[in-house]
Amino acid sequence: MLNKSYDGIIFDLDGTMWDTRKPICEAWNIILSRHEEIHRAPIVEADLNDCMGLPMYDIAAKLFPQEQELVRNALMDELCTFENGYLAERGGILYPQLAETLYTLSKKYPLYIVSNCQDGYIESFLTAHLMSDFFKDTECWGRTFLSKSESNKILIERNNLKNPVYVGDTAGDAKSAKDAGIDFIYAEYGFGDVSKDSYVAKIESFAELAEIL
Structure with a gap:
């Protein structure tokens, strides 16, 4: 167990709590089929692998x-709006023991989400999987249009947190935690690779969080 006195846990979403690559591809290809002027092959999961964790307009550029x-950017706005509704109805793939672990952690810490996603994406997760009761607050690129580190700072200040910890799966997540002046726990099972000097702990499954926090 980490010998730390955290007053909150901030979570990344994609690659940390769920995987939505398959339904996102489905949703985006529905919209792209309506745009004959956009010349590219259908989106497949491999296309999204290098995009995980990026702000949405950076994904559009890729x-x-x-x-x-x-x-x-206008196309990405349309894709994201449709995607939000699609995911709210169908959900994504949750990592094992997610709800049980969140329940356990929520008895000890206030829980939060900060993501580089569009506005409404976190709400799709909360709606589809009935997770709203676990989280005190959320922030995202789609509301701040700032880096994840700045979104972290906004949420931290808004909730008067003094020593939270961030849980994520990419080097970008680790950097956002460092820039916000908080510890980082690396979800190794996710999408990214993070150097050993960037995290205070590493987990191989989401359920391990309840063992170390």
Whole structure:
């Protein structure tokens, strides 16, 4: 168990609590089929692997590099709006023992989510999987249009946290925690690779959090 006195746990979403690559591909390809002027192959899960953790307009630049910025950003807005409703109805793949572990942790700590996602995406997760009661507050790129570190700082200040810890799966998550001045726990089972000097603990499953916190 970590010998730390944390007053809150902030979670990343994709690659930390759920995997939505399959339903996102389904949703986005429905919208792309309506845009004959956009010339690219259907989106597949492999296309999303290098995009996990990036702000949505950065993802648009990766997936639609041939389009002008205004065009691809408008397209991404449309994709995300449809995706939110699609995920709220169908959900994603939750990592094992997610609800049970969140329940256990919520008895000891206030829980939060900070993600680089669009506005409404976190709410889709909370709605589809009935998770709202576990979390005190959330923040995202789609509301702040700032880096994840700045979104972390906003949530930390808003909730008067003094020593929270961030749980995520990518080097970007680790950097966001460092820049916000908080500890980082690396979810090794997720999408990214994180150097050993960037985290205070590493977990191989979500359920391990209840053992170390």
